[in-house]
Amino acid sequence: MDLRYGMNPHQRARIIDGSAGHIRVLCGVASMINYLDALNAWQLVADAQRATDMVAAASFKHVSPAGAALNGALDETMRETWGLGTAQLGPLAAAYVRARDADPRSSYGDMIAVSEPVDDELAELLATVVSDGIIAPGFAPGTVAKLARKKRGRYVVFEIDPTYRPPATEIRTVFGVAIEQDHDRQAITADLIRSIEGPALTDAATADALLGMITARYTQSNTVVLVRDGMTVGVGAGQQSRVDCTELAGAKARTWWLRRHHSIRDLPLPADLPRQQRLNWQIALAAGTLTTTQHDELAELLTRPHPPIEAREHAAWRRRLSGITLVSDGYLPFRDNIDVAAEHGVAVVVEPTGALHGETIADACREHRITLARTELRLFHH
Secondary structure, three states: OEOOOOOOOOOOOEOOOOOOOOEEEEEOOOOHHHHHHHHHHHHHHHHHHHHHOOOEEEEEEOOEEEEEEEOOOOOHHHHHHOOOOOOOOOHHHHHHHHHHOOOOOOOOOEEEEEOOOEOHHHHHHHOOOOEEEEEEOOEOOOHHHHHHOHHHHOOEEEEEOOOOOOOOEEEEEEOOEEEEEEOOOOOOOHHHOEEEEOOOOOHHHHHHHHHHHHHHHOOOOOEEEEEEOOEEEEEEEOOOOHHHHHHHHHHHHHHHHHOOOHHHHOOOOOOOOOHHHHHHHHHHHHHOOOOHHHHHHHHHHOOOOOOOOOHHHHHHHHHOOOOEEEEEOOOOOOOHHHHHHHOOOEEEEEEEOOOOOHHHHHHHHHHHOOEEEEEOOOOOOO
């Protein structure tokens, strides 16, 4: 079966005959990246639901999750951002809102995965967001027709067989070299996690650790994942240095948190400004990445004067961020990761064993009053 294109539009691609009987394209014409995103995202949400017995959703971009979440409560910022008012969402739509809100700038044009069949509520919500496609184990009557209207009929709708289990081995060919390895069948469960420093993990922290481990499993390595209340709030992916992953995930978590400050929430932008443009301004302001030109542009755009957050208030708000679980796909080599984590409200660190300076990591956690847990499972993904 021919695909729309491969990694890039100048590359042709096709599905090898007989290899995709467990997945159907119900709408749209998929590219290779659409397939890579969908298949990785589906595995993430399926694993998350098995591990936690909760509905899960993920928002994928370029073969890594921008966000992943379990069903749970929606805060006021999420309700304002996605125009939900006081409506009580069902578990599927709530899980996706939580996943997309983790990093909504990155989620623009995402591939969505949900662990349960798409219902009317989620289909109606998706009509309001910019997305490239969705993968799910089924669709309620009429929902595919609603989704098919997106992107002038180019929206990609995948249906996956939830009972499918992959072969024991997988093959990748790179520059004429075919490499075969075992498919990673290790179930991620709570009994893999051992507390090393500090008290045993609470049930909530264990659920966050499981979600973080599963998210890391399907994120381009090196990666560090920050999880809070059953949702990722920072994913640092594809960095060559482990501490760069920690700093990137921390910066994203800090931006997520600052979006909840009234000064960012109440930014007086024009009422008719499209949602994504509004979000982009809020995120840039929260992240502190506005250029001089953008500062001038924003000042002209605001409907009334809006003083910036004072440095003291900014620091005080940042210190209120707490209760975060950090999961690393590989061991943390140096204590600088812990020092950075402590600046971003991390209360629990979960890492694989094997670090040469493992005692130094434990000492740093003790100094910062961070609970340290370890597993025997490395979770690299390339």
